[in-house]
Structure formats: structure tokens, C-alpha cells
Amino acid sequence: MALNVAAKPPLKKKKIIIAIVTWIVAIALAAFFLFPFVIMLCRSVFTTAESLSMSAGLIPRDGFYFRSYIEALDAEFLRYLGNTVIVIGANIIGKPLTAAMAAYAFVKVKFRGRKLIFNVAMCTIMLPAILTMIPVYKIFVDLGWNNTLLPLTVPAFFGGGFINIFLIMQFIRSLPKDMDEAAIIDGANVFQLMFRITFPLILPVISLVAVQSFFLAWNDFIGPLMYLDNNELFTLSVGIYNKFFTFASAADTQPNVQMATGVLVMIPPMCVFMLFQKQLIEGVAFTGVKA
Amino acid sequence: MTVSGRKTKIVKELKTNLIGYVLILPLLVGLVVFTLYPLIVSLVNSFYLGYDGFAPRSEFTFGWGNYLRAFTEEYESTVFAKSVTITFTYAAVMVPLGMILSFALSLFLNRKSKSVGAFRLLYYLPCLIPGIVNTIVWRYAFNGSYGLFNLMRQWFGLAPSQFFDEPNAKAVVTFAVMNLFGTGGSMLMWLAGLKSIPSAYYEAARLEGSGYFRTLIKITVPLMTPYIFYQLITNVIGTLQICDAAYMISSTGGVENNLMFYGLYIFRNFQSSNYGYAAALAYMLFVVIALLSAALFRFNKYVYYEGDD
Numbered sequence: 291m292a293l294n295v296a297a298k299p300p301l302k303k304k305k306i307i308i309a310i311v312t313w314i315v316a317i318a319l320a321a322f323f324l325f326p327f328v329i330m331l332c333r334s335v336f337t338t339a340e341s342l343s344m345s346a347g348l349i350p351r352d353g354f355y356f357r358s359y360i361e362a363l364d365a366e367f368l369r370y371l372g373n374t375v376i377v378i379g380a381n382i383i384g385k386p387l388t389a390a391m392a393a394y395a396f397v398k399v400k401f402r403g404r405k406l407i408f409n410v411a412m413c414t415i416m417l418p419a420i421l422t423m424i425p426v427y428k429i430f431v432d433l434g435w436n437n438t439l440l441p442l443t444v445p446a447f448f449g450g451g452f453i454n455i456f457l458i459m460q461f462i463r464s465l466p467k468d469m470d471e472a473a474i475i476d477g478a479n480v481f482q483l484m485f486r487i488t489f490p491l492i493l494p495v496i497s498l499v500a501v502q503s504f505f506l507a508w509n510d511f512i513g514p515l516m517y518l519d520n521n522e523l524f525t526l527s528v529g530i531y532n533k534f535f536t537f538a539s540a541a542d543t544q545p546n547v548q549m550a551t552g553v554l555v556m557i558p559p560m561c562v563f564m565l566f567q568k569q570l571i572e573g574v575a576f577t578g579v580k581a
Numbered sequence: 582m583t584v585s586g587r588k589t590k591i592v593k594e595l596k597t598n599l600i601g602y603v604l605i606l607p608l609l610v611g612l613v614v615f616t617l618y619p620l621i622v623s624l625v626n627s628f629y630l631g632y633d634g635f636a637p638r639s640e641f642t643f644g645w646g647n648y649l650r651a652f653t654e655e656y657e658s659t660v661f662a663k664s665v666t667i668t669f670t671y672a673a674v675m676v677p678l679g680m681i682l683s684f685a686l687s688l689f690l691n692r693k694s695k696s697v698g699a700f701r702l703l704y705y706l707p708c709l710i711p712g713i714v715n716t717i718v719w720r721y722a723f724n725g726s727y728g729l730f731n732l733m734r735q736w737f738g739l740a741p742s743q744f745f746d747e748p749n750a751k752a753v754v755t756f757a758v759m760n761l762f763g764t765g766g767s768m769l770m771w772l773a774g775l776k777s778i779p780s781a782y783y784e785a786a787r788l789e790g791s792g793y794f795r796t797l798i799k800i801t802v803p804l805m806t807p808y809i810f811y812q813l814i815t816n817v818i819g820t821l822q823i824c825d826a827a828y829m830i831s832s833t834g835g836v837e838n839n840l841m842f843y844g845l846y847i848f849r850n851f852q853s854s855n856y857g858y859a860a861a862l863a864y865m866l867f868v869v870i871a872l873l874s875a876a877l878f879r880f881n882k883y884v885y886y887e888g889d890d
Contacts, residue, residue, distance in 0.1 A: 417620070
């Protein structure tokens with residue numbers, strides 16, 4: 291971009307103008323994409339009355355109102371958070387583990403029928419989730435699991451999604467094979483090979499799957515909406531939705547508390563993203579094209 | 582081979598199969614219980630007119646009733662037509678537009694500079710906002726009485742709008758504007774693709790005296806076709822299934838069903854225990870997605886894959 295433009299005086303005027311325009315466009319775009327964050331952060335510290343008035347201001351006229359965060363962080367919020375943590379815990383353990391097991395079997399264990407199972411699983415990627423949703427709901431209702439967290443946690447232990455399996459398979463395939471051979475000569479069995487040699491080497495992709503499972507579970511709305519109708523069991527997204535948007539009247543009472551709630555709900559995913567930024571961005575590239 | 586040799590071989594093969602199936606068991610059970618069995622049940626349900634999921638199927642009429650209902654029944658057919666129109670128009674406009682905008686963004690950021698990393702992160706950030714938080718922010722910014730966007734309309738001398746609650750197509754336009762903030766996700770994917778293009782191609786083009794747009798059309802775009810193809814398919818399929826975002830913005834599907842995306846229409850029918858009808862709707866969506874994918878795969882021959890000339 292415009293680095294060290296000033297250091298070289300004989301630069302052409304045209305180049306300087308292009309550099310300036312580039313910076314202006316870059317910053318304007320950044321302002322656009324940051325808009326939701328700015329509005330949320332600023333309005334969360336407005337007083338209720340001011341947040342209900344139409345103004346373009348970013349700094350509160352009536353003084354900062356940090357109580358909105360205390361109001362947002364009530365006992366209900368903490369309970370929703372607790373339920374969300376339970377669901378996430380199951381998902382970030384179950385999905386990577388069972389997906390890695392299946393991926394290992396597909397790549398390294400030459401069992402009969404693996405091609406058939408692989409192809410069938412491959413075909414299911416394209417299926418719209420909504421097609422299987424209702425019968426799955428019925429299964430859980432018949433099991434009496436309706437209105438428990440089980441339908442949101444147990445399915446995580448059944449393969450973890452075929453895309454994840456595929457991703458891990460690609461990674462395992464790229465590993466050198468001589469370590470396996472050395473271990474086999476030393477008399478290691480398959481489980482030792484898997485847990486001692488392969489899994490430590492595929493930790494980057496395992497953590498990628500775990501982090502992606504975290505985001506999916508943190509954002510999941512339809513699942514909890516279908517299975518839970520007890521305020522005690524709500525996860526964050528459904529609990530907050532019910533609190534603010536079920537009755538039209540409740541929606542328009544305290545925008546500042548809503549914004550504060552939004553900020554609080556956003557903090558964990560932002561932290562996770564910052565910690566795993568490199569892997570996640572590479573993960574987008576990796577899952578991107580492997581056609 | 583001796584008898585005992587053959588025996589150990591068989592034992593070994595049995596052991597390999599056993600280990601394989603132990604490892605694959607979770608996936609296999611998941612595949613059968615959560616995908617294959619529900620697929621069949623859904624198909625069966627779709628043929629029982631008015632099936633509600635609880636009374637025995639024998640109480641309902643068997644046939645194409647649920648499928649016909651979407652086209653013939655007075656009330657359902659209008660909602661169905663509206664949701665199909667909204668969903669497909671939205672996909673037809675927003676998928677290409679989203680791809681072009683995110684591609685332009687990635688071209689803009691595809692340069693060697695230290696500040697690029699920071700901007701890439703900034704543009705991507707809105708994609709990390711959880712759906713519920715998005716709902717909170719955008720219902721506020723697009724509020725009909727005190728929303729920021731109404732203030733902006735005021736500056737331009739326009740009458741206030743109800744945005745998501747407009748009784749016409751403006752509701753979907755608002756929804757589209759909201760989704761533009763998610764452009765950064767595809768941008769990351771394009772950027773990864775652009776990075777994979779060897780710089781030698783650009784070097785050669787520059788030496789030949791090719792200008793920016795010529796290089797773009799003749800080198801960048803052809804080499805990006807695998808990415809274009811992938812994004813086209815996934816975005817079309819994803820857009821046709823929009824459900825939770827629309828539900829959160831307007832749990833009822835908007836004023837006069839103006840935000841009744843097809844996925845939401847199915848979900849609403851599930852919520853009102855129209856299992857048979859919802860299954861029929863879902864199967865129709867499935868068939869359309871399969872046909873569309875097949876049609877899109879015909880473009881595969883125009884896709885350039887490195888190293889398979």
C-alpha cells in the first residue's frame with residue numbers, strides 16, 4: 291500500500307494519488323464492516339431513554355451508563371451460559387474425536403466395505419438439513435429426550451459431520467508413513483499407532499474441527515429452539531431471543547441492555563477467534579477447494 | 582501355504598475388519614440413525630396428507646396430497662408461491678452479487694503490504710457475530726421508529742421506513758443489506774485462491790505489456806474457476822436453505838410473509854405440526870437442489886484444474 295511513499299521524493303504524483311485513494315477506500319470499507327460493532331459498543335453505554343431516541347451520536351449525551359452490563363449479566367444470562375457451555379463441551383470433544391476415528395479408519399485400516407460407507411457418507415453432504423430434521427426430532431421425542439440437553443449433545447458423538455472427516459482424512463494422507471512402519475516393527479497395535487503416532491501429528495486439524503464445532507454450537511439457534519421449551523434449559527441464543535423478541539413489547543424497552551447483552555455474547559467467540567486466527571483462516575482456505 | 586498360515590491370515594483379516602468397524606461405528610450409527618432412516622421416514626410422511634407426526638399414519642389419506650396442497654390449496658398455495666418467489670429471487674440476485682463484491686474485496690486486498698493482514702481481519706470480523714447478536718443489532722439499527730437508518734433516510738429527505746416490517750419486498754431488501762456485512766467470509770476464500778496463483782504468470786503478463794483488466798480477465802479469473810465453481814454451488818445451496826436468520830429477524834415470516842424464505846416456511850409448518858406437508862416441501866427443495874447442482878456441474882468442464890491438462 292502506501293508504505294514509505296514519503297521516503298522517495300521523485301515518486302510520480304500519480305502514484306501518490308493512487309496510494310491516498312487506496313487508503314481512503316480501505317478505511318471506508320473498514321468503517322462499513324465495523325459498523326455493527328461500533329453501534330453495539332456505543333449504544334450499550336447509553337441510558338435507556340437516550341438509546342430509545344433517534345440520534346447519530348456515538349458518545350452518550352446523558353453520561354455513560356455502565357449499569358446496562360450489570361442488568362444484562364443477570365442470573366438468567368449466567369444460567370443460559372452454563373447450558374451453552376455444557377452443549378459446547380460435548381460438541382468440541384465428541385465431534386473431533388469421532389471424526390478423527392472414522393478418518394483414521396478410512397485412510398489406514400483396510401476393512402471391508404469402507405468404500406461403500408465412504409461413498410454413502412459422501413452423498414449425504416449435499417442433503418438439506420431440513421429434510422432429516424423432523425424425523426430426528428421425532429426420534430428424540432420418542433426417547434423422551436425432549437426438553438433436555440441430550441439432543442444437542444449426544445449427536446456430536448456420532449461421526450462429527452462428514453466434512454470434518456474428509457478434512458482430517460486429507461491431513462492424515464499427507465503424513466509420512468515411515469513412523470507407522472517403525473512402530474509396527476516395534477509391535478505396536480492399531481490403537482497405539484492411532485493415539486500415540488497419528489493423533490499427535492494431526493493436532494492442528496483436530497483443533498480446527500474443535501474450534502469450528504465451538505462456533506457452530508455457540509451460534510446454534512434452530513436446535514435449541516426445537517428441543518427446549520423450559521427457560522431453565524435454554525442456551526444463550528434461544529434464551530436471549532425469548533427474552534427480547536418473543537413479545538413485541540419487550541423488544542423496544544431497553545435497547546441499551548440488549549446491546550450490552552450482544553457485546554457479552556460476542557466476547558467468547560471473538561477470544562476464540564483471536565487465539566486460533568491463523569488456523570481458522572487457513573482452514574477456510576483448506577476446506578475451500580479440494581474438489 | 583500351510584493350514585496354520587492360512588488361519589493366521591484369516592484371523593488377521595478378521596481383526597482388521599473388527600478394528601475398522603469399531604473405529605467407524607459412531608459414524609455408521611450416526612449415518613443410519615440421523616440421516617438414512619430419517620430420509621426414508623420423511624419420504625413416507627410426505628405421502629400422508631395432513632400427517633401430524635403423532636396420530637397413526639393409517640388415519641391419513643395416502644397419496645400426492647401434500648405435494649398438491651402447495652399448488653392448489655387456496656391459502657397454502659399463496660404462501661408457497663410467495664416463499665418460492667422470495668427465495669429464488671434472493672438467490673438469483675444475492676449469490677452473484679455477493680460473489681462479485683467479495684471477489685472485488687479480495688482483489689483489493691491481494692497485495693504485498695503489512696497493513697493487508699489488519700484490513701483482512703477487519704473485513705472478516707462481522708462474520709464472527711453470532712446470529713442472535715446480529716438480530717439484536719440489526720433490529721435496532723433498522724428499527725421503524727428510532728433506528729439509525731431512519732435517521733439517515735431523514736437526512737436525505739426520505740420518509741421513515743419500517744424495514745423488516747415493511748409490507749412489501751423492501752423487507753427482503755433490508756435482509757439483503759444486513760447480509761452484505763458477511764461478505765468477508767467469501768473474501769477469505771478468494772484470497773486463499775489468489776495466493777495460489779504463481780507470480781510467474783503475472784510476471785510474464787507484465788512483460789508482455791498486459792494491463793490490469795486484461796490480466797484480470799485472461800489470467801486471474803480463469804485460474805480462479807475452481808474457486809468460483811465451488812462458491813457458486815455452496816452459495817446457491819446455502820441460500821435456498823436460509824432459515825434461522827430469517828426466523829430470528831421475524832419469527833412469523835414478516836408482515837404479510839415478506840420474509841418467508843422457503844426454509845423458514847418448512848420450519849413454520851414443522852412448528853404447527855404439519856409434518857406431512859413439511860416433509861413434502863423439504864423433498865421438493867431437495868429435488869430442486871439436486872437438479873440445480875447437476876446443472877451447475879455441467880460448468881465443471883470450464884473449470885481449470887491445475888495439472889490435469
